[in-house]
Amino acid sequence: MSKHVAFLRAVNVxxxxxxxxxxxxxxxxxxxxxxxxxxxxSGNVIFDTDRRVDETIxxxxxxxxxxxxxxxxxxxxxxxxxxxxxxxxxPFPAExxxxxxxxxxxxLKNAVQPKxxxxxEATIQGSERIQARGKQLYAVYPEGVGRxxxxxxxxxxxxxxxxxxxxxxxxxxxxxxxx
Numbered sequence: 001m002s003k004h005v006a007f008l009r010a011v012n013v014x015x016x017x018x019x020x021x022x023x024x025x026x027x028x029x030x031x032x033x034x035x036x037x038x039x040x041x042s043g044n045v046i047f048d049t050d051r052r053v054d055e056t057i058x059x060x061x062x063x064x065x066x067x068x069x070x071x072x073x074x075x076x077x078x079x080x081x082x083x084x085x086x087x088x089x090x091p092f093p094a095e096x097x098x099x100x101x102x103x104x105x106x107x108l109k110n111a112v113q114p115k116x117x118x119x120x121e122a123t124i125q126g127s128e129r130i131q132a133r134g135k136q137l138y139a140v141y142p143e144g145v146g147r148x149x150x151x152x153x154x155x156x157x158x159x160x161x162x163x164x165x166x167x168x169x170x171x172x173x174x175x176x177x178x179x
Contacts, residue, residue, distance in 0.1 A: 001034065001048040003178045005083055006061060007107050008043025009074040009164035017071040019043070027068055031060070039173055043073070044166070046177050053077050058109075074162045076107045080178035087175055090168075091131040095140050100168035102144060106137040106155060109162045120158035125149050137163065 006028075010017055021038040028036040028047050035048035051057065058075040066072055078086065086105060090096055095103045117132045124130070128150045129140045137155065141148050145165075156163055166174070 001050050003035070003046060003048055003080040004053050005078050005080070005174050005178065006043075006045040006047065007076045007078070007164045007166065008045070008065075009076065009162060017073055019065070019069050019071060019073075021045075023069070024065075027064060031064060037177065039177060040170065042166075043164075044170065044174055046174065053079060074109070074164065076109055076162070076164055078107060080175075083171070083175050083178060085134070086136045087171060089133040089136070091133065091138055092129070092140050096168050099142075100172075102141045103168040104139045104141065104145065104165040105168065105171050106139060106152075106163040106165040108135045108137060108159070111135050112137070112159045112161055116159045120155060123150075123154065123158060139165070 008019070021041055024043075024045060025036045025038055028045055033047040033049050035046070037046050038044060039046070058077055061075040061077075062073065065075075090105075092103055111134055112132050114132075117130070117137075121130060126148060127142045128148055130150075131138050137159070139150065141150070152163060152165060
């Protein structure tokens, strides 16, 4: 058995795509995943499985969530070692220490092309900074995410890939739950 984290995109945010986390954990249990627990109300599920986790699992979770809850959401799944690598690969260690709430890790469905990251960088109008590493994009929002024009929609459009972000504090909490 190996631990994984399922990140749901756009769940329980702004009153849309409402999914009770206890019921979501029940769904995972009904699909023969074990050790299921959630963190916060924004769609973070830790689970154990001996199955190979890939896009097929993500697609199955998306279909089962739509069937049970009537919402369309994307799942992005990382294994505990992949999450640990994402933490170790953080290109903004000073920001992680000084202001972790304003550092986001955006978990991407697929790795992105450097040209697409450069195109995204060219659209940044504020003090935000980004770097891509593998299937993660790290973004620093010095003035906060809420006021930024570097939105998830813009990031997805420029990179051509679905993404869901978690602040550094949440990423570290999820990694701790995976141990």
